[in-house]
Amino acid sequence: MDLRFDAVVVGGGHAGSEAAHALAAQGFDTLLVCLNLDRIANLPCNPSIGGSAKGIVVREIDALGGIQGRIADACCIQMKVLNTSRGPGVQSLRAQVDKSLYPGAVREVLEATPHLTMMQVQAVDLIQDEAGRIGGVVLEDGRRVLARAVVLSTGTHMEAVNLQGHTSVSAGPDGEPPSHGISAALERMGVALFRLKTGTPPRIRRSSIDFDKLSVQRGTPGFWAFSYDTTSMRPFEQQVDCYLTYTTPKTHEIIREHLTDSAMYGGLVKGVGPRYCPSIEDKIVRFASHPRHMLFVEPETERGESMYLQGFSTSMPKDVQEAMVHSLPGFEHAEFLKYAYAIEYDAIKPLQLTSALMLRSVPGLFCAGQICGTSGYEEAAALGLMAGINAGRYLRGEDSIILTRDQAYIGVMIDDLVTKGSDEPYRLLSSRAEYRLMTRSDNADDRLMELGYQLGLNSKERYDAYLERKRRVAEAEAALNRTHVGLNAKVASYIESLGYPRPEGGLSMRELLKRKGVTYLGLSEACSDLPHLGDQLASKVEIEVKYEGYIAIQQREVARARAYDDLPLPDDIDYKKIEGLSLECREKLNRYRPRTVGEASRIVNVHPADIDLLIFYARKIWRS
Numbered sequence: 001m002d003l004r005f006d007a008v009v010v011g012g013g014h015a016g017s018e019a020a021h022a023l024a025a026q027g028f029d030t031l032l033v034c035l036n037l038d039r040i041a042n043l044p045c046n047p048s049i050g051g052s053a054k055g056i057v058v059r060e061i062d063a064l065g066g067i068q069g070r071i072a073d074a075c076c077i078q079m080k081v082l083n084t085s086r087g088p089g090v091q092s093l094r095a096q097v098d099k100s101l102y103p104g105a106v107r108e109v110l111e112a113t114p115h116l117t118m119m120q121v122q123a124v125d126l127i128q129d130e131a132g133r134i135g136g137v138v139l140e141d142g143r144r145v146l147a148r149a150v151v152l153s154t155g156t157h158m159e160a161v162n163l164q165g166h167t168s169v170s171a172g173p174d175g176e177p178p179s180h181g182i183s184a185a186l187e188r189m190g191v192a193l194f195r196l197k198t199g200t201p202p203r204i205r206r207s208s209i210d211f212d213k214l215s216v217q218r219g220t221p222g223f224w225a226f227s228y229d230t231t232s233m234r235p236f237e238q239q240v241d242c243y244l245t246y247t248t249p250k251t252h253e254i255i256r257e258h259l260t261d262s263a264m265y266g267g268l269v270k271g272v273g274p275r276y277c278p279s280i281e282d283k284i285v286r287f288a289s290h291p292r293h294m295l296f297v298e299p300e301t302e303r304g305e306s307m308y309l310q311g312f313s314t315s316m317p318k319d320v321q322e323a324m325v326h327s328l329p330g331f332e333h334a335e336f337l338k339y340a341y342a343i344e345y346d347a348i349k350p351l352q353l354t355s356a357l358m359l360r361s362v363p364g365l366f367c368a369g370q371i372c373g374t375s376g377y378e379e380a381a382a383l384g385l386m387a388g389i390n391a392g393r394y395l396r397g398e399d400s401i402i403l404t405r406d407q408a409y410i411g412v413m414i415d416d417l418v419t420k421g422s423d424e425p426y427r428l429l430s431s432r433a434e435y436r437l438m439t440r441s442d443n444a445d446d447r448l449m450e451l452g453y454q455l456g457l458n459s460k461e462r463y464d465a466y467l468e469r470k471r472r473v474a475e476a477e478a479a480l481n482r483t484h485v486g487l488n489a490k491v492a493s494y495i496e497s498l499g500y501p502r503p504e505g506g507l508s509m510r511e512l513l514k515r516k517g518v519t520y521l522g523l524s525e526a527c528s529d530l531p532h533l534g535d536q537l538a539s540k541v542e543i544e545v546k547y548e549g550y551i552a553i554q555q556r557e558v559a560r561a562r563a564y565d566d567l568p569l570p571d572d573i574d575y576k577k578i579e580g581l582s583l584e585c586r587e588k589l590n591r592y593r594p595r596t597v598g599e600a601s602r603i604v605n606v607h608p609a610d611i612d613l614l615i616f617y618a619r620k621i622w623r624s
Contacts, residue, residue, distance in 0.1 A: 005031040007149040007391055008137050010123045010182065012040040014377045015153035015369025015384030017106050018066050022388025023151075024116035025065065025457050028395060031145060032110070033137070035157070035177055037120045041071075041106035043099040043377065044173035045200045047300040047308050050226065052082055053409060053428040054378035055092030056441045060408050061381055062227045063448035064389075065457025067109050068381040069226030073233060075101045077240040077302060081220040088543040089436030093224055096242060100301040124181030126150065126365070128189060134364035140181075149391040152182065153368045153384055156198060158346035159183050163197075163263035164339065165317030173200075173343055183346045189362055192349045195271035196425050197264075198375060199279050199313035202321055203338040204297075204331065206305040213330035214243035214297060222535040228445055228466065243297040243330075247280070250327040254320065255284045263315035263342050271344040274375050274425040279313045279342070280324070295328065306337050315342035347373045350417040350426075351592060356390040356400035357383060357414065360593070366391045372417060375425035382410045389455060401455070402595075404565065406435040406558040407447055419592070419602040435558060437551050442540040445469065469537060476520070476531050476541050480510040483529045490526035513545045564611075565598030567618050578617055585610040 009020040012034025020032040034040060049072035050058050062069030078096035110116060125138035127146070136146040157172040157179035172178045183193060219239045259265040262281050278286065283293050296310035314321060318339050325331050350373045352359055357372070359365045368387035369380035390400045403411030412433045417426060433439055439447065449466040452458035458466075485491050486505045491512070495503050498517045509530060512518055520538040524530040533541065544551070575581060575589040585606050594600040597618055601611045 001143070003031070003143060003145045005029050005117070005145060005147045006395055007031070007151065008033065008123075008145050008147045009151045009153060009388075010034075010137060011153035011155055011157070011179075011369070011371075012037070012118070013153060013155040013369060013380060014041050014068065015155070015371075015380040015387070016151070017041045017110060018061070018068065018381045018384035019151045019153055019366075019368050019388035019391070020116055020118075021067055021110060021113055022065070022385050022457060023149075023392055024113045026389070026392040026455065027115060028149075028392055030116050031147070032116065032118045033121050033123050033139065033145075034118070035120070035122055035172075035179070037107060037118060038103065039174070039176065040103050040110065040118075042103050042174060043097070045198070046310060047099045047298055048094055048096050049377060050092060050094040051378070052090065052092055052094075053430045053433070054376060055082065055094055055226070056430075056439065056444065057378045057382050057409050057413075057428060058093070058226045059441050059444035060410050060448055061378075061385055062229075063444040063452060064385060065452035065455070065462075066381060066385045067106065068378070070229050071102060071105045071109065072097055073225045073227050073230040074105055076234060077299065078219040078242060079224045079233065079239065081224055084220075087437075088440050088442070088539075088547060089433075090430040092430075092441045093226060095226065096219075096240065096298055098301045098303070100303045122177075122179060122181075126182065126185040126189070128362065132362065134362055138181075149364045149366065149395050151366045151368055151384070151387045151391055152348075152371055153380070153387070154179050154182060155370045155380070156196075156343050156345040158371065160343055160345040163268050163315050163342040163344060165261055165263060165315070165320070166266060166268060167317075168263075168268055171343075172345075178345075186348065191352060191359060191361065193346045194349055194373075194423070195344055196347045196370075196373065197269050197271035197342055197344045198274060198277075198425055199315060199342040200340060201280075201309040201312040201314065202325060202336055202340045203300065203306045203308060204325065205335040205337050206299070206307050208333055208335040209297070209307060210330045210332065211243060214245050217242040217244050217296065224535065228449075228469075229462065240299050240302065242299070245295050245297060245329050245331070246292040247295065248292065248327055248329065251280075251324055252284050254323050254327060255281050255316075258316060258320045259285070261317050261320055269315065269342060269344060272424045274427060277313070277375065277425075277427065279315065280311070281314060281316065297330075312340070313342075314340045316340070345370075347371050349373070349421065351419075351421040353418050354400070355402045355414060355418050355595065355599070356394070357387040358390065358394065358400075364391075364394060366394075370425070373422045373424075373426055374413070374417070375427050379413060379426070379428055382413065386410060386414065389457075401451070405433070406438050406554075406561070408444075409433055409439055412439075415599070415602060419594070419599060420604050435554050437547055437554050438558070440543065442536065442543055472531065472533065473537060473541055473544075476533055476537075477510075477544070479530050480513060480523075480541075480545065481508060483509045483527060485509075485512070488527055491523065494522055494526045510545055513542060561598065564601055564615070565596050567597040567615065568622075569594060569596060569600065569614070569618055570621055578613065580613045581610050582607065
């Protein structure tokens with residue numbers, strides 16, 4: 001007998017869990033099918049959430065009403081603020097999480113979500129109606145699940161193989177079964193696929209490591225959390241330490257001697273690996289002049305002895321891996337709990353997706369996560385959230401939600417994928433975002449909380465709490481403007497302690513806060529007229545005050561860019577008939593159908609002269 005749902009999500013990783021939660025939260029009866037319910041949102045590679053750029057994405061997911069941030073907070077064993085020596089536009093959070101707890105915490109949230117059903121079963125085929133729209137999925141037991149929207153979030157499972165040395169085994173991440181059938185179904189629909197590769201390092205027994213030879217890497221003091229709902233975190237004093245070590249000349253010698261034994265350099269790997277997270281053998285080859293490479297040693301859980309060797313992913317045979325690891329300081333007698341491997345899998349070429357993450361050729365079929373050609377838990381969760389939101393909009397016949405590049409890192413990522421594509425696993429980097437001072441970690445709620453509320457993903461209570469935070473920030477900024485140094489000896493002493501001359505009485509607290517090294521918390525401790533704020537709100541006020549001039553410059557740049565992004569292109573344009581456009585431009589515009597001139601300008605090999613002509617053409621069309 002056929003099953004019927006409004007939507008089906010295929011895959012229960014970070015993308016699938018966010019997509020299913022978003023659809024159900026919007027009121028749609030949703031089925032999530034995955035290979036193993038005990039490994040929903042599993043962490044098969046690094047035991048962390050966040051990082052450079054990625055931590056900002058987690059904050060954005062939370063502001064929109066997603067679940068990754070609050071679960072990462074709940075399972076956090078160390079929290080660190082990254083890039084503190086650099087500007088606020090690139091500062092972000094990274095949480096070391098207990099990977100033995102995280103999947104269960106996600107499953108608990110999903111099981112408590114109304115309108116959501118979960119099944120441990122494999123989807124092996126896709127159903128398409130006579131009009132070419134998606135119609136549902138076929139399960140491995142032969143049952144059909146009929147639905148008007150399907151989100152594919154299969155991660156690294158599609159036709160996956162594990163590679164180690166000269167050995168190839170059909171398997172997904174963490175030794176799970178691979179997914180069969182969906183790749184063939186997509187190819188029958190005319191969807192272009194390609195092979196990608198990623199990898200993971202070995203796991204080492206904690207008690208076999210000599211930590212005296214390693215450098216301790218601690219978290220960041222203070223209260224730091226991804227989620228705006230989190231009110232308590234593990235105290236800094238109770239957080240678990242990470243460690244740092246380095247490769248040695250002996251390590252490099254072993255790797256060079258055995259390059260042909262690597263699955264990658266031995267010819268077994270066919271897929272393209274991530275440029276920004278290369279294997280250790282790739283580092284040795286590409287950066288031959290580097291005498292050593294940094295490696296982070298991270299606990300995977302407090303419940304066991306597994307330690308993750310960050311930066312040491314490899315596809316070497318087991319015996320070579322042992323020699324490599326034993327050449328590292330502190331690892332001379334290391335015992336392996338799990339050997340490293342590479343994994344190769346099918347993905348969809350992302351230029352086939354709309355900005356709503358729907359396949360252009362199959363209405364109702366959305367994609368999210370690593371199937372889109374991305375890498376990372378955070379990128380996957382963000383794409384899953386947006387795919388779930390837009391699948392819901394599709395079901396209601398409403399316009400898609402498209403985040404802009406100045407609105408969110410999520411918008412940068414999606415725009416990059418659908419206009420530029422990617423021939424390797426795409427990773428979010430702060431350098432990809434041109435409006436970094438506007439898309440900071442501290443202001444994700446200002447950018448996205450109201451949108452999440454309008455979509456029904458944020459409750460009234462949550463939205464009201466945001467408005468209260470906003471009121472407190474405004475109150476603090478007003479107090480900075482109206483409060484002057486006067487005869488306040490404590491403020492004067494505080495400023496002098498930072499190496500500045502004694503401040504004049506007529507200076508406002510806002511003017512003092514603009515100075516390097518002066519903090520809001522320092523001023524508020526010295527001046528009772530300034531309202532007390534916690535670490536995160538105080539940081540937000542500081543950034544707004546110290547960087548207001550630079551922020552204003554970026555806002556003007558955004559306004560100029562919006563002149564392009566707000567200029568829509570008609571859906572029915574035949575670009576072949578527009579004289580003056582280059583032949584390559586005509587071909588690409590007809591293939592990718594950009595919504596606006598701004599989107600067209602970001603397509604590879606669409607040149608400035610083409611854009612000038614498009615602007616003229618579009619304005620002429622809309623005036624007529």
